[in-house]
Amino acid sequence: MLVKTHASSCYGIDATSIGVEVNITTGTKYYIVGLPDNAVKESLQRIESAIAAVGCRMPRQKIVVNLFPADIRKEGSAYDLSIAVAILAASSQLQHTHLNQYTIVGELSLDGSLQAIRGALSIALQAKKDGFNGIILPAANAPEAAVVDGLEVYGATHLRQVINHLEGGEKILPMQVDIQAQFSQQLDAHDLDFADVQGQENIKRALEIAAAGGHNLILIGPPGAGKTMLAKRLSTILPPLTLEESLETTKIHSVAGQLNAKDSIMTIRPFRAPHHTISNIALVGGGNNPQPGEISLAHNGVLFLDELPEFKRNVLEVMRQPLEARNITISRAKFSVDYPASFMLIASMNPCPCGYYNHPEKNCTCSAQVVQRYLSKVSGPLMDRIDLHVEVTPVAFKELSAQKGSEKSIDVRERVTLARERQARRFSGQVNTYSNAQMSPALVRKICRLDEHSQQLLKSAMERLGLSARAYDRILKVARTLADMESAEDIQVHHVAEAIQYRSLDKASWVN
Incomplete structure (x- = not known):
């Protein structure tokens, strides 16, 4: 039969x-x-x-x-x-x-x-x-x-x-799930908060800019300055997941077998922090039966690479294409698999092997050549794809011991969400473009127009810092985000100036 x-x-x-x-x-x-x-x-x-x-x-x-x-x-x-x-x-x-x-x-x-x-x-x-x-x-x-x-x-x-x-005997009752209730319950279910961090207001500002525009960011500074602590709190200020984003993120984690058994749907943006010993296949995905890698598990969330120069160079280089395309195609002899990989890259690193180059109080034991060799572990093309380069300095005792409370993540997230909503309206007619960081070069030329003074300022910075054409686009995108955070229709000179400031750690100017 x-x-x-x-x-x-x-x-x-x-x-x-x-x-x-x-x-x-x-x-x-x-x-x-x-x-x-x-x-x-x-x-x-x-x-x-x-x-x-x-x-x-x-x-x-x-x-x-x-x-x-x-x-x-x-x-x-x-x-x-x-x-x-x-x-x-x-x-x-x-x-x-x-x-x-x-x-x-x-x-x-x-x-x-x-x-x-x-x-x-x-x-x-x-x-x-x-x-x-x-x-x-x-x-x-x-x-x-x-x-x-x-x-x-x-x-x-x-x-x-x-x-x-x-057979029509004892029936199984169909499962019912209240998605809206789950979203509302989990909206503020974060164990971490920006209020935990004393001082470092300029770094918090950079993280808010990154969150508002979906920009990649690197923190560079000595050990104990708070780089990891700050990076882990970035996901707490990102806008809440939409239902569409939630479904797509849940699908990825379900296929990878990493969905929490008690959760029916992911309601919090993922935060992935792989160890620096990770292989390139584990990072981007693959295997005989291709599975999502860390960059796909971080889709719609944050990928945090702590101690960036300690990662193998070939592991970092395989991220270059996904950072631009925001997806990864894994090809095999008889088939290929596409995984989405639209994530925010947050990296941290010491400025040199000993960790104290440019430290205000401690002396660095590394020569200029050693510092340059250490920084060269991260390639120029990868650094170009990181929009914000931020130097982190140690927090003074006075700030650490202050009783004044810091701003909470929920307050920062409200401002970030408003900026993202402005971008969503701007890109409503675009395909696969939802934030400033995702703008194509054509959109950058159309949307990020500069007046004469801003153009001249940017030209001088390009010549002085030796920035690439990709860095030029990154500066314009960050400047557009800064304008959105102020509800400004046009990019102004001070937006460009602040955006240029976040390229000051390019290698051409980092080691004198």
């Missing part, structure tokens, strides 16, 4: 519907066809044990399982439940009438219980797109899938529950 069910599989951050056909005929062997990997081939052993655990029997006949389209590689264990249901239906142990209405996914344990899978949100979105009425999947993934409107989501903990539901 031939029976067909429907499963799904993730490729990149999107899912593809997979048909599961089971035919039971005379014979003695089991076969799985349709380009299955080892995890799929081994599923029949798991399925046989799970079927026995619910009091049914595995047919002692020839079973052919076909996964189609047959030219797509099938990977992972999410097909277990769909294959098990099809085998039970094909052997007349399951009275089925509505199998074609469901996408069925889940990994089976030997005792019949269901284990969580990856990519549940992407699978649910694809099920709705393909016109399925509902999706049956492990209960651990149900809150995540229930985010999708117009799709009945049934979370099961055991194969027996699925059988009873399909």
